[in-house]
Amino acid sequence: MFDLTGKTALVTGASGGIGGAIATALHAAGATVGLSGTREAPLQELAETLGERAHVLPCNLSDAEAVEALPKQAIAAMGSLDILVNNAGITADNIFMRMSDDEWSRVIDVNLTSSMRLCRGVMRPMMKARWGRIINITSVVGVTGNGGQVNYAASKAGMIGLTKSLAQEVASRGITANCVAPGFIETAMTDKLNEKQKDGILTAIPAGRMGTGDEIASAVLYLASQEAAYVTGQTLHVNGGMAMI
């Protein structure tokens, strides 16, 4: 349905469940993809599965210099950079009264600050091309809040504010910036929950099930497409109805 032939996309956190699904969907629509993540082995594996038009670009997102270099490496590998998907994210949950400065800054640095740095790094090529798509993967908890995740929720709410402001600055240049906000998705992150926690969550989801990485990827694919050119500064919630915002 959506054709990304000739477009190039950089996806962070591509070694994870959602990131891998996003990279696969963009690739299937014809895009050349740059797969970034900290662990090289799963990235290589995904690149081999995808075949042509896939480049492995390992990067530690808590290393500021490495983050600054990543867009340049992506352009060197793919020739251009049309679509940026900031998907990488970490958690360091704790009740607020026990949350350490370290837990706070690790999550803010990787989730929010590295996203900002990557957005900044892709601005020049996108401005020149008069075309660009920035898609930041936030979370339902960035809007609703979630006990035990003050740091994570703050980082995800921060991404929404960043995206809206950036969208206003660059809309006249053919660049859109949007968020996709997953609810509970079957990934390694949600596998850590025990059965009781999962049951509790499911009762709060009208759809009665967790979502899949592919369902997030479909939303990203839409926002990356030419068809979504008039959609900017938005947060697309993909959560089975658990929060209707």
Place this chain on the structure above:
Amino acid sequence: MSDIADRVKKIVVEHLSVEEDKVTENASFIDDLGADSLDTVELVMAFEEEFGIEIPDDAAETIQTFGDAVSFIKGAQ
């Protein structure tokens, strides 16, 4: 007029879609030529490309007029 000034003027005229005679020595990109702040960033990018130089952000902020741009580029080469 020097070659540099001609090339800078060409970029400004094309990018801001203004008449050539409006681009005078003291013409301010924002106040006189209708640029917004993003246009000024793009102009600097275009100057960098045309002249093969790098214009750091703090220097870019001092380039307010056509004359500023020409003299900065002359100094940088």
